[in-house]
Amino acid sequence: MSWLEEWQVESGVRLFLGSFDRLPQNYELATSLSKARRRENDALNQFLKLHYPNSEIIKDEQGKPFFKNREIHFNYSHSQSHFFWGEHLEFPIGVDVESERPQLQKVAHKFCNSMEWDYTNKGTNSPLLLAIWSAKESMFKAYGKGEVDFKEHMQIEPFEFAESGHLNATFRSPEEHRLTIFYRRFNTSICTWTLWH
Numbered sequence: 001m002s003w004l005e006e007w008q009v010e011s012g013v014r015l016f017l018g019s020f021d022r023l024p025q026n027y028e029l030a031t032s033l034s035k036a037r038r039r040e041n042d043a044l045n046q047f048l049k050l051h052y053p054n055s056e057i058i059k060d061e062q063g064k065p066f067f068k069n070r071e072i073h074f075n076y077s078h079s080q081s082h083f084f085w086g087e088h089l090e091f092p093i094g095v096d097v098e099s100e101r102p103q104l105q106k107v108a109h110k111f112c113n114s115m116e117w118d119y120t121n122k123g124t125n126s127p128l129l130l131a132i133w134s135a136k137e138s139m140f141k142a143y144g145k146g147e148v149d150f151k152e153h154m155q156i157e158p159f160e161f162a163e164s165g166h167l168n169a170t171f172r173s174p175e176e177h178r179l180t181i182f183y184r185r186f187n188t189s190i191c192t193w194t195l196w197h
Contacts (some may be wrong), residue, residue, distance in 0.1 A: 008182065013093065016051075016085040017191060018043060020078075023099075043083035044076065064144040075141050077191075086192050092196040094142030098134045100126055100188040111136060111150040119158045127185075132156050134192040135167050135181040142196040148173050156181075169194075186193075 006015045020039055048055060056068045067077065074087040086095035102111045108123030113135060120128045138152045148154070153173040159165070164184040171177040181194040 011195060012088055012090070013182075013193060013195065014087045014189075015095070015193065016047065017040070018047070018083045020081055020083065033087070040078045040083065043078065047076075047083065047085055047090070060144075062108060062144055063144050064141070077137070082189060082191070085088075086193045088195055092142050092144055093193060094138040094140065094144070094196070095191065095193040096137035096141065097191040098130055098132045098189060100130050102126075104129045104133060113151050113155055116156060126163060129189050131159075131161060131167065131183060131192070134190050135169060135183070135194075137177060138169055138181055138192040138194045139169060142179070142194050143171065143173075144196075161185075167192075 006017075007013070009016065009185060020043065033044065044057075049059070052067070055070055057065050058068050059065050067074070072087055072089055073092045074085065075093050075095045076083065076085045078084070078098045079097045081099055082097045084095050084097035086093045105123055105126065108129050109117070112120060112123060112129070116132055120132070123129060130176045135156050136154045139154055140148050141149070148171075153171060155170045155172075157168040157170075159167050160166070162185075165182070167181045167183065169179045169181055171179060177196075179194050179196070181192050183190055
């Protein structure tokens with residue numbers, strides 16, 4: 001797997017993005033679900049072997065991953081085509097990678113509030129929906145403390161969509177918390193990341 005490594009110097013975030021196309025695949029006997037899971041596990045194991053050998057990942061009761069033997073905040077995500085990893089030494093981090101898919105338009109009413117619904121042309125603008133969904137996933141993962149209603153507790157301010165940039169967001173659970181979510185588009189996919197300060 002080839003890795004794109006990027007430091008976001010101003011915030012101390014370290015990011016890695018890998019394509020599943022570069023993974024050797026030998027899953028002919030596996031079902032499609034187990035094939036995807038095995039591919040994701042292989043990507044994670046390859047990453048750990050290269051960057052964090054002899055490190056074990058465990059998850060807390062909310063499913064947030066952490067190292068058993070290292071003091072570092074990290075998070076990871078995968079789509080149908082990519083594996084994405086983000087880390088920070090001081091603050092909890094949330095990352096997400098998503099590929100455009102028609103299902104998002106069908107469920108947009110479940111994660112878009114009225115303002116988001118309006119600026120996505122009533123849920124028909126697929127690239128904006130993808131950015132909002134991914135941004136909210138990153139917020140949820142950075143928060144890491146349990147159930148959150150994506151529609152009621154999270155709001156992404158209107159934004160000009162570019163190849164890369166940032167979004168301003170508000171998280172309301174239980175008190176109001178402002179976040180900046182960074183993103184990068186590639187082909188029909190997007191990756192997002194944010195820190196919980």
